[in-house]
Amino acid sequence: MKTLLVAEYREGKLLGTSSELINFAAQLGAESAMFLVGSEGALPGYSGKLYLADVEQAGEFNPSLHKQMLLEVVEKEQPQMVVLPHSSYGWDLAPRIAMALKTAQISEVVEVKDGNLVVPSCNSKLRRQVKATTAVTVVTLQGGAFTPAEDPSGTPEVIKVEVAAGGDIEFLGYEEAAETGVDxxxxxxxxxxxxxxxxxxxxxxxxxxxxxxxxxxxxxxxxxxxxxxxxxxxxxxxxxxxxxxxxxxxxxxxxxxxxxxxxxxxxxxxxxxxxxxxxxxxxxxxxxxxxxxxxxxxxxxxxxx
Amino acid sequence: MKILICIKQVPDMESKFKANAAGNWYEETDLAWRMNEYDEFAVEQAVQLKEQVGEADLTVLCIGSDRVKETMKKALAMGCDRGVHIADDESYLKDSYAIASLIAGFAKDKGFDLIFTGMQSQDRGSAQVGVLIAEMLGIPSLTTLVEFSYTDGTVNAKRELEGGTRAKVSCSTPALVTCQLGLNTPRYPTLPNIMKAKKKELISTPVAELSPAASLLETLQMAPPEKKGGGLVLEGDPADLADQLIQILKEKTTALA
Incomplete structure (x- = not known):
């Protein structure tokens, strides 16, 4: 099995979820490649192929453009599974990929059990084991469910992804949470x-x-x-x-x-x-x-x- | 303006849940049903938009058994103009893709300027349906909104990110937005509006007439999480419990040191 891991980058930083993606692929015993809209100055600890699109050109949030670039990498790598964090970036991008590929999406995976993926239901009061009827699946991982004991190391082999113009959403910047009175x-x-x-x-x-x-x-x-x-x-x-x-x-x-x-x-x-x-x-x-x-x-x- | 609001009826999440006999969903008997919490924010935002622009027609759509009409009536009482019920006793077996296909099939050619959905349902929690509908219709979608404004064909909104940071985003209509908790303060229907809602159009169409798409995902098993054990469970008289707790805090923590 081959997975394509989609790491996330925000406010000039690589987010720590990439280690969870790597650990999930390891638990499945799957090969992997990684896709990131980010920067060469902030690469994940990872020994594999990293398809990198320059965030300066692609923007940190531009889902339809990120989708197009990710689909090109899917075309090259032919993964059986595209894996994203179940985060504000991942749950927004994942259905766009699933729809383009006409594949099933499995959201918020918490566990791999007997080779099947398990997701929560009803406020985590129930767990659901699911199976896709499509050959390829798009998967999002619940934050913290696949945190590795130690952070992965290695230097990725960087393959640059061409960034085209485009996108149907305009991203106008961040607004930080109000300074808190209580720490x-x-x-x-x-x-x-x-x-x-x-x-x-x-x-x-x-x-x-x-x-x-x-x-x-x-x-x-x-x-x-x-x-x-x-x-x-x-x-x-x-x-x-x-x-x-x-x-x-x-x-x-x-x-x-x-x-x-x-x-x-x-x-x-x-x-x-x-x-x-x-x-x-x-x-x-x-x-x-x-x-x-x-x-x-x-x-x-x-x-x- | 034409606006579509997609809602779902879900059980009260404080309920006790158990798997059904087939082991592919939860047992639906003995549950109290209500509007998916995220969808209440979607309905409220659409009604506020109508109040802002004046001329708008609000269609609320819901898929499920006849039971869901109760929840649709709440949306009508909150201010939606008409209801479209897709009657399906087995909607719980449909995955996000099949549900989104039904809705996109209905919405296509209707010329909706805006579609509002909840960010996810409280029972299935996939957070897929809204984005899938938009992708099927080929319109932009903004997800996880905690602020929304509309002016002359442009949506300006804020998405909620981890840690309380917000991302400011904008797109042109037609568009779809998915609503996060806290976007607004959903109104309680007033008695006159509940009475008025009874007279509003609510049309049911059997799902079989809409040639639904097949699901891409099946549920193999539904079960409560395995108890990891270890935790001590205490019950009893409050005064006894308080004494036991103080003893435990003294022994196991430094909180009382």
Whole structure:
């Protein structure tokens, strides 16, 4: 089997996901080549053929142009699988490739099992083993699912890809996330609120527990979107990535985007009314309880210590 | 302006899920159904656009059994003008490609200026259908939007990237956009609008009449994730639980040191 790995590059940097692509190909025991719209000054550690299109000419975000260049490489390499990260770059580009090649796309692969690819469903509460009916497939990988133990090394054999003009979307630049008031990445204890807190008034329970544990409070995306807490408190893919000594997840079901932001915590305590919530997969302790009853008692006892 | 909004009905994600007897999807009985959360932002954005431009016709499209009409009525009550229901009791067996083919088949030749979809569905979560529809129709697509504006045939928008960074993008209509959570604040339908929605056009067409494309992907097995074990599960009286937790935090962490 031969794979074509599509690495990503943003704001002048090669993104770390290329190592996950390489590791995935290794797990499949597949040969690989790589495609990157990037720069010769920032090459991935990789010993294989790297088809490189100059980002100065092609732009960091220009999906229809990137698609055209990638299709030319597919034509040359004839891979059975085109592999991208399941990221804002990858999930945008992958269906364009799949459609052009008339192939099946398998999104957000978390695991290879008995030679088949496994993807999450229903907020990771279920897993789905899938099989393509087409000879070639386009695959996106869930962030973190194929992180190698150590970063791959090597120097790629660079093959330049001609960049034509074109594209039906104009990319007008980046807007950085607003400067955050709170740097959760340095907190030793974080108590986070999820949708399960039910209403904004209950955020006080989370804040009080965080104070009792001399930590900060955080929140998952639904709480931020509902404007119950400010964006700088968000833990997850589009918020902050944290690694405290203690992470207390209150009413957080454990969507992958949240887990990606906190799974490096040393000790995870989850409080949830659903004992099958996916957060239980990574929690050291899962307390099946109503946080409205448990938190006041726990906070009081901690304050009395 | 002609606008199409594609929505899906999904189970409430707080539900307990189990695989169906065939092992190719989840068991659909005993679930509470609602509009896919991402699609609520799509409907809201389309309604806001109509409020902005004045003259616009909003078609909401949904594929599924008769059960999905309930969700379509919510979209009509939020402000969509008409509903197109593709009646398919086995839509859950169709992959993203087959679903997108049905929608593109409907939309082709209708002259929609803009198509709104959610960025992904909450149950299947493939994030493919929107982009596939646009590719099939040969129009540009902007994905994962957290800001949207429209002026004279041009969409200006912001895509959400990892780490909270946004990419500013623009394209001309006709175009398709996929909506991320937080794009706007979806409205709750008011009672008068719910009553009005009952009188709006909602036409069902059996899927068999639309010669659907075959799926390119099949599900071999559906199952809960394997429990990795290790984690301790505690239940009981809150006061007892609090004592146990304090003991555990003292023993296993330095948080109380």
């Amino acid at each position: 959760l990445s340095k907190a030793e204890v974080i108590v986070s609120a999820g949708r399960g807190i039910g209403k904004p008034e209950n955020l006080a329970l989370i804040e009080n527990l965080a104070k009792a544990l001399k930590g900060e409070y955080g929140a998952s995306r639904p709480v931020i979107d509902a404007e119950w807490a400010e964006h700088s408190r968000q833990v997850g893919t589009t918020g902050q990535t944290v690694s405290p000594k203690l992470y207390v997840a209150c009413g957080i079901s454990g969507a992958i985007q949240h887990l990606a932001g906190m799974k490096k915590s040393e000790f995870v305590l989850a409080i949830n009314t659903d004992k099958d919530a996916p957060i239980g997969e990574i929690a050291d302790v899962l307390v099946v309880a109503d946080l409205k009853q448990l938190l006041p008692v726990l906070t009081e006892k901690l304050n009395a210590l």
